[in-house]
Amino acid sequence: MPQPDNTRLTQTLADFDAANREDPNTEWADGENHPKEWLYGQRMSEELARFAPDASEILQLAARCQHIRRWESPRSDYPEGRAGYKKWRSELALFHGRVAGEIMAQNGYDPESIERVQNLLIKRNLKRDPEVQTLEDVICLVFLRHYLDGFAQKHDEAKLIDIIQKTWRKMSPQGHEAALKLPMSAPMQALVGKALS
Incomplete structure (x- = not known):
């Protein structure tokens, strides 16, 4: 794995945040309204820092983009019931991976790093991959x-x-x-x- 590039990491996290600030849905927290998925991304990063302070650059990226632009793929676009829910969740993870991957590529991340973040987002090898498990815990x-x-x-x-x-x-x-x-x-x-x- 390449060594962390803090400038690139900071810029990519900021770009994830910019994407999530466009969320038309808001949530009240700390005395003001925030874009819902932007707030979720901040909470994910804060929880990761508490739970796994030595988290890799890749895990930090995956935590922040876990719900990136989620409002663009609403649950209501899928059929009611368990099967519809499961289809929505699995396609949502792929959607988040695509959006995050485009932003990472623009910031100079290599295909291997992008694929790693995408695998974390789809929870590939949960229970067997320590980083996937850490993300799930967070x-x-x-x-x-x-x-x-x-x-x-x-x-x-x-x-x-x-x-x-x-x-x-x-x-x-x-x-x-x-x-x-x-x-x-x-x-x-x-x-x-x-x-x-």
Whole structure:
């Protein structure tokens, strides 16, 4: 793997951010509205820095572009139900990889590095590839830290318990350890406790 080029890395992350700042959907955080996927990218990078401070350049890129331009491929474009959902998710990962790959190429990354980021985004060899597993852990931690409360307002308890259990199964033991230390509201702590018992 080539040595990190911090100028190139910084520029590419900034370009990912610029792409995500175009998101017409917004989310309220820290006293103001932010483009939704831009905010998600920041949260992914912050969580990665906490969970894996020595993450490679490639992993830093993959974390930031995990949802790049997601609004351009909405869930509503696919059929209802589990099969439609799975098709949307798998095609979405390829879409994110294409967009990220174009931006990386413009910044001088070689095809091997681009393919590596794309493989991380499609979760190739989850559980066997340590970097894919780290990315999955970070995704799950971001969900639990920032999005579980929002989900709790839309779904009943049985559905939430199912979501938490599925999230837990994707994580490594290190991910579990980090998740149990997350600051959570009392109702969410109780829900996670119930899901894991």
